[in-house]
Amino acid sequence: MPKERWFDEAVVEAPKEDRGRLRKESLGPLPEVWNVRELEKNAFERESYEKSLAALNVLLGEIGLPPASVSSGRIHIVSDEEYDRSIGSESRGSAAYGHGYVRRQESKNDSCMT
Amino acid sequence: MHDLTHELSHIVSYGALQVHGFDKRGKAEVHRKPMQSGFAFWEWSPSDMLSKEKTPAFAGWNEAVTELMAHLVRKRLRKIGSPLGEEEQDGLESSFVYYPHLMILQRLIGECFPAAGERDEAFKELYRAYLKGNYDYLDKLDERRPGVREILHGMGAEFDDAMKAMRALGYDDLAEKFEAAGE
Secondary structure (H helix, E strand, C coil): CCCCCCCCCCCCCCCCCEEEHHHHHHHCCCCCCCCCCCCCCCCHHHHHHHHHCCCCCCCCCCCCCCCCCCCHHHHEEHHHHHHHCCCCCCCCCCCCCCCCECCCCCCCCCCCCC | CCHHHHHHHHHCCCCCCCCCCCCCCCEEECCCCCCCCCEEEECCCCCHHHHHCCCCEEEHHHHHHHHHHHHHHHHHHHHCCCCCCCHHHHHHHCCCCCCHHHHHHHHHHHHCCCCCHHHHHHHHHHHHHHHHCCCCHHHHHHHHHHHHHHHHHCCCCCCCHHHCCCCHHHCHHHHHHHHCCCC
């Protein structure tokens, strides 16, 4: 059986007779489909990503799942202007094809709704 | 941090296979598995994932579980050494997005799994199902509360979608509370 979990590479699950006919572009790294002009992560954003991933992996361990591997390259920090232009003005954050997009925050705590 | 933890939960739940195949004539392209992220899936084609017009199935349910996961991650940040100050961390842990959807989730699971021990396990199973893209969980909910699967299938991620789902589930008191408070 093919693996069902994957992160930086696609794992193809298809009937055996079809595998030889699959398009090559179905394989390989996850595409960054929005083509955003991302900002270089600052020290706080780097730490936030690292700590959030570590906290997530603590949670995964508690529910009996192996740790997740999410490279920092799949988290894109974007200016408001670029976010509105490339992704849309309606959302605060977005995820597509295994990539995540968040707006750069002026304050450290971007909490909003309660 | 709030948005980052939410999107990170979406990322790890993204287990879709972008499989392209061909029909028996070797011509038309078919998608053997829908694009999936957590419980949400795009029923027609991968490009729907980027469409503003098309809503995935289980969109609102998926956001509720995503936010619940993100909330648990935020709480664990404190344990491992949050980059936020005490006050900011308190704010992070006490704020939510998709709050009406989250309230539906909590009430529904509480109803379907009323015993405390059973409920704890039900939540763990929910997270595992979300991360593995397993829909059996929804069938289990449907067994205990017939019709739920269909309601959650159609519940979008907007406020009004959650209100509609609350009414369909008989959670009128909850809907009235949110409607009185406004979006």
